[in-house]
Amino acid sequence: MSRLKRIVESPDTPAGLVFDLVVQALVILSLVSFSIETLPGLSSTWQKRLDVAEAVVVALFTVEYVLRILVADRKRSFIFSFFGIVDFLAILPFYLSLGIDLRSIRVFRLLRVVRVFKLARYGGAVRRFHRAARIAKEELVLFASVALILLYLSAVGIYYFERSAQPDKFGSIFQSLWWAVATMTTVGYGDVYPVTVGGRLFTFLILMVGLGIVAVPTGLFASALSKARELESDEP
Amino acid sequence: MSRLKRIVESPDTPAGLVFDLVVQALVILSLVSFSIETLPGLSSTWQKRLDVAEAVVVALFTVEYVLRILVADRKRSFIFSFFGIVDFLAILPFYLSLGIDLRSIRVFRLLRVVRVFKLARYGGAVRRFHRAARIAKEELVLFASVALILLYLSAVGIYYFERSAQPDKFGSIFQSLWWAVATMTTVGYGDVYPVTVGGRLFTFLILMVGLGIVAVPTGLFASALSKARELESDEP
Amino acid sequence: MSRLKRIVESPDTPAGLVFDLVVQALVILSLVSFSIETLPGLSSTWQKRLDVAEAVVVALFTVEYVLRILVADRKRSFIFSFFGIVDFLAILPFYLSLGIDLRSIRVFRLLRVVRVFKLARYGGAVRRFHRAARIAKEELVLFASVALILLYLSAVGIYYFERSAQPDKFGSIFQSLWWAVATMTTVGYGDVYPVTVGGRLFTFLILMVGLGIVAVPTGLFASALSKARELESDEP
């Protein structure tokens, strides 16, 4: 039992590393097959192959889930932990689909994508992100609020300037908000853009202010993260 | 009276926190209803509901405004402070619209958006931004000037290269300035872009220089902000 | 004479400040009038007004240029300094246009834009930029080279993937270079984009690498600039 525990829970041992790599490979295989299924005009031969692959993957994930419960010291707290729930949700859709009418499943199947979070178990990623988020938290909240207020103000402004020139594209503040999102993030799809002189001047001014507001948190988080790394290396 | 004062002015006490959260919820409710009103083809039933909601919100904001004046130690200086004026402007449009002809109000109603600034009262946001802006001020002014000069030069340059190939899109320096804004911020809507070899080469060169100029202030402000945080934590 | 010198050369004194502000206002006025001239369908009445404004501005700039030479301690070195040449070029086009045939002037008139550099005389901008550029020089050159190599490689790559699918847009490496510029800077006009699966995968990979390469110099220059500021404040 304690040998099994070491394999399942410690990726430091050779056997544990193999176990983890196999699980990760299964996750990626399962996501690829999930993506292929969405291809339009898939032949029924391929559909069957993917169904078989899915069944095999779910079987193996079920084994993994049961193993993790078995070796856990505090079974209850594992089941209700983040990764315990992820592991459960990763296999749930399959078993539910066995009992339910086939029509309603399509959207439900999207839940399989939750498996991607199984990849996050490795590498101390979660812990370090958590710590960096805690250091820069106050500033991030502050900037998020300012960014939201600015987004709203720019939507109201462009609505005022463009609604008579382009009533189909800037017909309400909600439509203008879409322009604000596409512009302030500098994505700029080009489906909506101002055509009046006032609207263009307004776009210029709001971009000058907005680029900083949207981009600054990035720098804050980066410096918080390097601080988090320093704190970790100071620990014993 | 002093109990009322504590509720209105100190969000640290439980009652004060509730008061603030109610005001913030009202602001957001009022902005949402303001946005819904701009939807084209709104039924008159909904229009009436929104009018009622607006009246209720204004009534409550009026009560809040009167309370804040009552509890203020120096009433005059509150009325003419930034938030005093914001609170006043937040209710003014409604009362004015009761006495004035209905036609001219539409644009005037946009003033209601000033309520968004009531959200900024909380969290020390204003003070910290102010301090960070003061630290990085000289560099920000410097970069803003350089960015404006560069924008103008790139507009003149692209006007020279593209005016004969696309006279409808690069017909004057003002039109070229719109291209310069959309390009230097990397928004790139795609409504105007160079088609000549010279114009494309020029775009490449000006982007290489410009990306730095436009993006650098961001980094400066981020480092100024973390310096402002350090200064604050040094204070007693 | 020494009073005149103080007015022309020291913006610290009240009279010197007024002198500088007047010159800056003239520069901006002259650039605005230059931009208005490019508007198509300008009435001849306005054209005449702009011609008068231009003559007045050039007269004043000539006075300024002569003054600056008069008060300079080393006249020769002022005339051949950066700002000496800028001041000369700012008035040259006008005087040349008096003697030359009117047809060929249009392009030549663009030279008037050189006046924008007169604005750079103020605020220690030039010195600080120079210093920051010197600190980060080696890295900037390094990154510029890497960015150019990457741009070229991505143009060759996309040419390989897309030339048969879109021969009109990716017909040669030069055309592909335009795509590379618009993509790696994330401007993304949308006039050219990959449509093949291979081209899209290639775009993804090259963007992952390229975004860092193009964006990193920004951070380097920002930190170099704040170092330049520290060095300045250490000086007496």
Place this chain on the structure above:
Amino acid sequence: MSRLKRIVESPDTPAGLVFDLVVQALVILSLVSFSIETLPGLSSTWQKRLDVAEAVVVALFTVEYVLRILVADRKRSFIFSFFGIVDFLAILPFYLSLGIDLRSIRVFRLLRVVRVFKLARYGGAVRRFHRAARIAKEELVLFASVALILLYLSAVGIYYFERSAQPDKFGSIFQSLWWAVATMTTVGYGDVYPVTVGGRLFTFLILMVGLGIVAVPTGLFASALSKARELESDEP
């Protein structure tokens, strides 16, 4: 022999510097001629001129390659080093094309672009990049994983929201991934964009999270690079 060695291997001496500059000029000449060859409708006269230029360049590169082997202390380790292989691949396509049927060469000729790496020999670029990559390695891997997971999740999300509204553009997860790449990098070509309310809200949320994730590594690498520079200057 030892004089030849100094010319070929040390760009610090005048003769060595000339040697290096000549090689670099040849590389750039060869890349330009390679680009010109891809121009459609090239006259056969020019084609011939380019063929001659190519032959001359290859001859000189062959001489350079032989020289480098001759002067190398450990010939074997040079031949199998990164730059040894680059030098070999730079001339290989030409000699192979002499013996093989002309049809199949076109794609093969693209290999000539490997010459661009000969430019990387200079300036300590490789060593410094290597060192910076090692410092920030763990974070870069971490962020790359998170970015990939986020890209996949956003593709699945947008597929769910847009597939019924735009079945031709968001028909499968693979097509949605293309949208995710163009959006999360903020390139935003504008060939695919969400049109449903759900899809646009989702785009907003995923961009808020994603911009940070994609942009943060940049800041990390920049600070790692400046640390690498400090370490270098500490060395004797």
